[in-house]
Amino acid sequence: MVAGVQILSKEAEQAQTQILTEDALKFLAALxxxxxxxxxxxxxxxxxxxxxxxxxxxxxxxxxxxxxxxxxxxxxxxxxxxxxxxxxxxxxxxxxxxxxxxxxxxxxxxxxxxxxxxxxxxxxxxxxxxxxxxxxxxxxxxxxxxxxxxxxxxxxxxxxxxxxxxxxxxxxxxxxxxxxxxxxxxxxxxxxxxxxxxxxxxxxxxxxxxxxxxxxxxxxxxxxxxxxxxxxxxxxxxxxxxxxxxxxxxxxxxxxxxxxxxxxxxxxxxxxxxxxxxxxxxxxxxxxxxxxxxxxxxxxxxxxxxxxxxxxxxxxxxxxxxxxxxxxxxxxxxxxxxxxxxxxxxxxxxxxxxxxxxxxxxxxxxxxxxxxxxxxxxxxxxxxxxxxxxxxxxxxxxxxxxxxxxxxxxLSTSVPGQITSEGIRSSVATSLAYSSAWLGGNGCIPLNHLMEDAATAEITRVQLWQYVKYGSRVSDSGELVTAEHIDKVVDEVVPTLKNPMISQKNLDIVAKYLKKQVRQEWPSEFLTSDLMSYLAIADGCPAHWQRSVL
Missing domain, CATH: 3.20.20.360 (Malate synthase, domain 3)
Structure with missing residues (x-):
């Protein structure tokens, strides 16, 4: 309807007729x-x-x-x-x-x-x-x-x-x-x-x-x-x-x-x-x-x-x-x-x-x-x-x-506490559960009586990366936190995440994603930016527009 503007999805056609009107698209284009x-x-x-x-x-x-x-x-x-x-x-x-x-x-x-x-x-x-x-x-x-x-x-x-x-x-x-x-x-x-x-x-x-x-x-x-x-x-x-x-x-x-x-x-x-x-x-x-x-x-x-x-x-x-x-x-x-x-x-x-x-x-x-x-x-x-x-x-x-x-x-880093096996396992579970639910169209998920969202998933992702990057040790076992250590925890946690919001396909995607993240020189800026391509392609966007994160 508006020169230069393309809608690369056939989703929610009824909503489009109410929301993506010609005048609204002109406004979007002007902005x-x-x-x-x-x-x-x-x-x-x-x-x-x-x-x-x-x-x-x-x-x-x-x-x-x-x-x-x-x-x-x-x-x-x-x-x-x-x-x-x-x-x-x-x-x-x-x-x-x-x-x-x-x-x-x-x-x-x-x-x-x-x-x-x-x-x-x-x-x-x-x-x-x-x-x-x-x-x-x-x-x-x-x-x-x-x-x-x-x-x-x-x-x-x-x-x-x-x-x-x-x-x-x-x-x-x-x-x-x-x-x-x-x-x-x-x-x-x-x-x-x-x-x-x-x-x-x-x-x-x-x-x-x-x-x-x-x-x-x-x-x-x-x-x-x-x-x-x-x-x-x-x-x-x-x-x-x-x-x-x-x-x-x-x-x-x-x-x-x-x-x-x-x-x-x-x-x-x-x-x-x-x-x-x-x-x-x-x-x-x-x-x-x-x-x-x-x-x-x-x-x-x-x-x-x-x-x-x-x-x-x-x-x-x-x-x-x-x-x-x-x-x-x-x-x-x-x-x-x-x-x-x-x-x-x-x-x-x-x-x-x-x-x-x-x-x-x-x-x-x-x-x-x-x-x-x-x-x-x-x-x-x-x-x-x-x-x-x-x-x-x-x-x-x-x-x-x-x-x-x-x-x-x-900038103070005076934070009492330790890096524990339970904490690492919890971080892996939070990151995997949230990210896989997000790919399925849901933006938060309950886990252990807490509501986990993108912010908490992001904390867990970058903390796991941080522990690997700087060779942290688990306080209760003395074990060095390596990428292989995170791989093992991921493989142990994946079968435990039984939830109607989580599909095995999406869980496999985010498990690979997390394993790759802890091996990066620097963590990605936002997991939502990384995973957006999966939603976009599912909505009908051409694959060549999207970047691969795996």
Missing amino acids: HRTFESTRQSLLVARTVAQQKIDAGNALDFPSETAHVRADPSWHCAPPAPGLEDRRVEITGPTDRKMVINALNSGTKTFMADFEGEYLHSSFPAPYANSPTFANMLNGQVNLGDAIRRKIDFETNGKSYKLVEKPAILIIRPRGWHLDEPRVTVDNAPMSASIFDFALYFFHNAKELVARGAGPYFYLPKMEHYLEARLWNDIFNFSQSYIGMPHGVIRGTVLIETLPAAFQMEEILFELRQHSSGLNCGRWDYIFSFIKKRRADRTAVLPDRKDVTMEVPFMDAYVRLLIQTCHKRKVAAMGGMSAQIPIKEDPKANEIAMAKVRADKLREVKNGHDGTWIAHPLINKIAMDVFNEHMLGPNQYHVRREDVKVAAADL
Whole structure:
């Protein structure tokens, strides 16, 4: 329909007629042609920055933006309608039933996740997005119907209807590093970020404003303030394109990479007309901490369970984020507890929920303005904690002027714990289970009463690589962690992963992938980028567009 634009998939044809309309495709093409070169240059800059870190240049707060950090006069935009109080936010996929359950959960907001890399569990089974084309397009349809209150439906004799005042909707598009290979403009794949943002914005922005809210977004995986500037430029372009006032959009940035932790104020400054705060994307942040310091043998971390929010580098990151947000008068959002309700074991459930309660209490006492939950049944726990300790709509008045965080605090590798046989086996199981489920179209999987997602799978992948790279030893056996040692554990774990979300074919693919990863000079940037080719080819993309990772 639009010159230069190709749809390389026949999936979800009905959704395409509703979502990939001629006018929407023109908007996608305009955004791509205006901003794709900038995105590509920023991705190259990431590679250059990593090379400098590998060469021994320590991360620090940028000297060229010291004036931004020192200037007390600037503040971000005031809270947009519906975002004044965000004390509990639920995350989840864009599946039709899940959208209704999340909007009806009683939380203040619902983060609908196109990235599919965070936790969600909903009745009766856990589920999150994997970016098949059908998932991405049907998700757009479902969100548009939810905004217009047309999402009610019946299945298996059960009725699903929205409550009168559902949670406020926030959308998370995919990160800057990801392409959308099923849609090309001028023979180049689109940015997945722009694809997800643009379709939602184009079809729903005016309707959202008419209903008293607005187009609100969570912005993931950024590594530099210039990447935030790109989002701000896209926001301004998009508002002008459809004839809306500037400043209607709001974006909350997930601080989930180590470089971004050194540029929090700069990121807020770039988005100040459209900012609604920062979020502690804790699991991705741990992944980034390991990956960015891949050339530093002193940065080898112990078992994943020992890397808690109380270890020095995580505590410093949290305290700096809260101080930064409240200095600039925006929300400092907490993160996700991995625990999920355990219906079949009341005692184990009590222990798990006590961990959730303690986590939320730590967040509200630190000064966070809200938190994330993974399951509707956890809403009451989180809401009770925040209601007791946060009497107003937020805690912007908690300035945390006592906080003094230096670069060394953010880089501290003082983490008590050991590398154990159980920890390695758990890491292998998590990596294999998540990755194979993702290839099957599911973006999270329950394992040992925790909800594992892409972030935790990434942590396990790079930790296993790290242990092999630097010749770590298993504390309880003294055994050297080699690639062959990981091979043996993989072969032992594969037969134990019996789950309806996991096919043997996909399990074989990811087992080979993990064995290859631990032998690389450097780990891949993202497993989702590596494995995307399998989804794309299944959706109908030509094989020659895709790279092989095995």
